[in-house]
Amino acid sequence: MAILLIVIIAVICCSYWHRRLKDSVFILIALLALYSSSFKLTQLDFAGVFLTLLLSALVIIRPIRRQFLSHYLYRYLKKKLPAISNTEQIALNASDTWWDAELFSGQPNWKLLQQQKKILLSVEEQAFLDGPVDELCTMLNDWDITFNQRDLPEEVWQFIKKNKFCGLIIPKKYQGLEFSHSAHSAVVMKLSSRCVSAAVSVMVPNSLGPAKLLLNYGTEQQKNYFLPRLATGQELPCFALTGPHAGSDAGSMPDQGIVCYGSYQGKDNILGIKLNWEKRYITLGPIATIIGLAFKLYDPQKLIGDQENIGITVALIPANTPGVSIGKRHFPLDTAFQNGPNWGHDVFIPLDAIIGGVEQAGNGWSMLMQCLTIGRSISLPSLSVGAAKYTCRNVGAYARIRNQFNRPIGDFEGIKERLAFMAGETYIMDAARNLTLSALDNGYKPTIISAIIKYELTERMRRIVNDGMDIQGGAGICLGPTNIMGRVYQSIPISITVEGANILTRSLMIFGQGSIVAHPFIQQEMQLLQRQEKAETLNKFDTILFRHVGFVLHKIVANTWYAISNTRFLKVPGTLSTRRYYQQLTHLSCLFILFTDVALFTLGGSLKRREIISGLFADTLSNLYLCSAVLKHFYDQGQQDDDLPLMHWGCQQTIYQTQQALLSLINKIPYPFISWLLKHFLFRYNSPPGDHLTHSVSSILLSDNASRNRLTEGIYINHHGHDPTGRIENAFDAVLKAVDPEMKIRQAQRLNELTKGNLQTTVEQAVIKEIITQEEANLIFAAEDARTTAISVDYFNPEQLTGHHS
Numbered sequence: 001m002a003i004l005l006i007v008i009i010a011v012i013c014c015s016y017w018h019r020r021l022k023d024s025v026f027i028l029i030a031l032l033a034l035y036s037s038s039f040k041l042t043q044l045d046f047a048g049v050f051l052t053l054l055l056s057a058l059v060i061i062r063p064i065r066r067q068f069l070s071h072y073l074y075r076y077l078k079k080k081l082p083a084i085s086n087t088e089q090i091a092l093n094a095s096d097t098w099w100d101a102e103l104f105s106g107q108p109n110w111k112l113l114q115q116q117k118k119i120l121l122s123v124e125e126q127a128f129l130d131g132p133v134d135e136l137c138t139m140l141n142d143w144d145i146t147f148n149q150r151d152l153p154e155e156v157w158q159f160i161k162k163n164k165f166c167g168l169i170i171p172k173k174y175q176g177l178e179f180s181h182s183a184h185s186a187v188v189m190k191l192s193s194r195c196v197s198a199a200v201s202v203m204v205p206n207s208l209g210p211a212k213l214l215l216n217y218g219t220e221q222q223k224n225y226f227l228p229r230l231a232t233g234q235e236l237p238c239f240a241l242t243g244p245h246a247g248s249d250a251g252s253m254p255d256q257g258i259v260c261y262g263s264y265q266g267k268d269n270i271l272g273i274k275l276n277w278e279k280r281y282i283t284l285g286p287i288a289t290i291i292g293l294a295f296k297l298y299d300p301q302k303l304i305g306d307q308e309n310i311g312i313t314v315a316l317i318p319a320n321t322p323g324v325s326i327g328k329r330h331f332p333l334d335t336a337f338q339n340g341p342n343w344g345h346d347v348f349i350p351l352d353a354i355i356g357g358v359e360q361a362g363n364g365w366s367m368l369m370q371c372l373t374i375g376r377s378i379s380l381p382s383l384s385v386g387a388a389k390y391t392c393r394n395v396g397a398y399a400r401i402r403n404q405f406n407r408p409i410g411d412f413e414g415i416k417e418r419l420a421f422m423a424g425e426t427y428i429m430d431a432a433r434n435l436t437l438s439a440l441d442n443g444y445k446p447t448i449i450s451a452i453i454k455y456e457l458t459e460r461m462r463r464i465v466n467d468g469m470d471i472q473g474g475a476g477i478c479l480g481p482t483n484i485m486g487r488v489y490q491s492i493p494i495s496i497t498v499e500g501a502n503i504l505t506r507s508l509m510i511f512g513q514g515s516i517v518a519h520p521f522i523q524q525e526m527q528l529l530q531r532q533e534k535a536e537t538l539n540k541f542d543t544i545l546f547r548h549v550g551f552v553l554h555k556i557v558a559n560t561w562y563a564i565s566n567t568r569f570l571k572v573p574g575t576l577s578t579r580r581y582y583q584q585l586t587h588l589s590c591l592f593i594l595f596t597d598v599a600l601f602t603l604g605g606s607l608k609r610r611e612i613i614s615g616l617f618a619d620t621l622s623n624l625y626l627c628s629a630v631l632k633h634f635y636d637q638g639q640q641d642d643d644l645p646l647m648h649w650g651c652q653q654t655i656y657q658t659q660q661a662l663l664s665l666i667n668k669i670p671y672p673f674i675s676w677l678l679k680h681f682l683f684r685y686n687s688p689p690g691d692h693l694t695h696s697v698s699s700i701l702l703s704d705n706a707s708r709n710r711l712t713e714g715i716y717i718n719h720h721g722h723d724p725t726g727r728i729e730n731a732f733d734a735v736l737k738a739v740d741p742e743m744k745i746r747q748a749q750r751l752n753e754l755t756k757g758n759l760q761t762t763v764e765q766a767v768i769k770e771i772i773t774q775e776e777a778n779l780i781f782a783a784e785d786a787r788t789t790a791i792s793v794d795y796f797n798p799e800q801l802t803g804h805h806s
Helices: 002-016 021-038 043-060 062-080 086-093 099-105 110-115 123-139 142-149 154-162 181-192 196-206 210-217 220-231 364-401 413-441 447-472 486-490 492-497 502-517 522-529 535-565 579-608 611-636 641-667 672-681 691-701 706-711 724-737 739-750 759-768 774-791
Strands: 237-240 256-264 267-283 290-298 309-318 324-326 339-350
Touching: 062 522, 062 535, 062 579, 086 364, 086 502, 099 110, 099 447, 099 502, 099 579, 099 611, 110 611, 123 154, 123 181, 142 196, 142 486, 154 196, 181 196, 181 364, 181 413, 196 210, 196 237, 196 364, 210 220, 210 237, 210 290, 210 309, 210 364, 237 267, 256 309, 256 339, 267 290, 267 309, 290 364, 309 339, 309 364, 364 413, 364 447, 364 486, 364 492, 364 691, 364 706, 364 724, 364 774, 413 447, 413 611, 413 641, 413 691, 413 706, 447 486, 447 492, 447 502, 447 611, 486 492, 502 522, 502 579, 502 611, 522 535, 535 579, 579 611, 579 641, 611 641, 641 672, 641 691, 641 706, 691 706, 724 739, 724 774, 739 759, 739 774, 759 774
Parallel strands: 237 290, 256 290
Antiparallel strands: 256 267, 267 339, 290 309, 324 339
16 A cells, blocks of 8 residues: 555656656655665565566666557557548648647746737828728718618729728738738728728738738739739739538539640630639629639649649639629628629639749648638637627617616616626637737737637627627617617628638637647647558657656646645736636646547547537637636736726636536536546636626726727727717717716705706706706706717618618
8 A cells, every 4th residue: 555655646746747757767666665675565565566666667668668558559549540631631731839839738838928029000000090091981881881882882992992901911012001910900990890891891802812822922923913903902802712512611612723725815825724613702702803713723634744633723813804704792691892603614824823823733722721820810800809899889888878767778787797798708809809919910820829719709799799789679670870780780690601610610620620730749649640650650659659648647636736726826927916817727728638638539530520529628728718818918908907807807707618618528528427526626616707897897888988998999989970879979978977967966856856857847947946057957958969869760761661772
């Protein structure tokens, strides 16, 4: 028994302090020798010592270990390894890691996060936001665009082109603006708070499309010709990837090109490609002048190389090329951005139409995967944050303006609960957006994090907008020129669906790819398992495997200690307000990687098909990232006392959601005793944000304060009386100015100094009795007029809703 106890203590101590395997065995032998010299050994003790030494020899003597252990584990895991398709392998090779790798380590380096440089907008970028972007916003009438025009007006298109909105990412030497990723995001966010159709129209040319592909892979001749034309709007681009038979599985596209000789622009015997394709859901497609096309290239006559099946290739095709059919439109949920199908029948293009030239033939999938990361990190997350901030500011103000039962609806706890959720989630979303942008602007291309924020921010935006609609009630569902939420609500599924459908992103991408590329050992082990079983391969596998074993042992011991001590002794950065969250996140990260290793070892290749389990791991990783972002955001904004409620709400919400995902994983363990042990010995339970925090956070949206302004910073705000959001702003200001005189009247009524009646009579009596001044009476009347205007809804003559508007 004593021998067993010595072994257990040695394993625990050496695992926790990361001792090397060989060192650990020597420490164990030294402890056994010390025990043997101090106490008389029984036969059972001798047997224990002998068994320990035998196992130690098996572990530390490499030839023995490889022969009797690693060799068999190699074959077992090779059978468990899932088949990886060529497109999956390309996606994995294109993946870059950043903070996700720290979370997979089980011991994140918080100083690294705090030291991550925050990117500030340049003077030129800020001037663009305050100038052309604001001016564009004033030109946009969302109701007219979506209901009457069903397109951006011609003057808006001309303004976009003149001010190079389509050239945000294009370098200045090609006549673009060469803005940072942060500025790109800020432009999209502000536009999305004004008009989704305009935001999408600007967003797409700067995301995954011809400009990005040309910058990364184009020949100098292609860059010099196309990029200036794209930057100035002389050419409008679209990118055609999705088709009827290839949606989320874009790699299965049937569209093809055949290398052959043909005629092009009056010249015969040109070596090129004959293309046939059918694409749909292509944004800007109906009005595009240049089409970026993804297709599978074949060379049956081997005119450009030794391969017949060359693979996915990307080319640029002028929309007026013979055989191209373009111009028809889809109608995505009453939004007005241009989107539609296009076709090509026997379209002939020269080889130099391939982006990057013939040398890049067959590399299209790799090109797309590498470019998608940046676009997916910016476009839809920025649009979602813009919608969330817009909803918080305007619906929060509406809840203060709108009275029912003689009090603002924002005073009711049911409304407060939803407002707190909206504000807290918006804080989380903006934190994640800013953290990811800082990574991009510092040169990282974190593939898994791009999937996380695309999924999480669009989903959280969906819930925020839903809550905003609930609070607005009838005013939200009656569409018209003064409706502030209807079109935002209608467009939610667009963000959910494009650039990787959310169901697929959560259940396959975030953890499916993340567990390979961000894990400290898995990718190296998988690469070795895919090789032939040779001595060199086994040697490398043996080394990595036993480093992995030591890593797992450390996480078992660390998690046990964290649970016993409740992480109170863990050294982390932060203040009195934030330190506890850093400790809890470290424990949850440690639990996450331990559960990951258990799942990978026990389920192996079948984990790829266990999408429910993969989705729960994705939820865990996503919330760990979001909570990290909240702490970083609070730190970067100077740790303002006013923002403490938002920071606490964001951390408590994401930590709770992380724990719920881990608990769901534990509940799926088919052995109740193991499940019970994990819940009670490795877990520490935390509650979601409580009622007191709900009141504190909701109050931020119900009054004019610095925290509310920081939360909604970056969206378009105006005070025009004819504008739907301008009316809300004006009414909010007027209602707040009238608070004190209204309180004096209510106090007088409680003391029976004033009778209750209609507003006009009551206020006039209050002035006569000198309860309030005439100036205060004017504030009350102004607030009531502004309130009535702000809560009004639209109505139409029957003929206005028939014909082409139906």
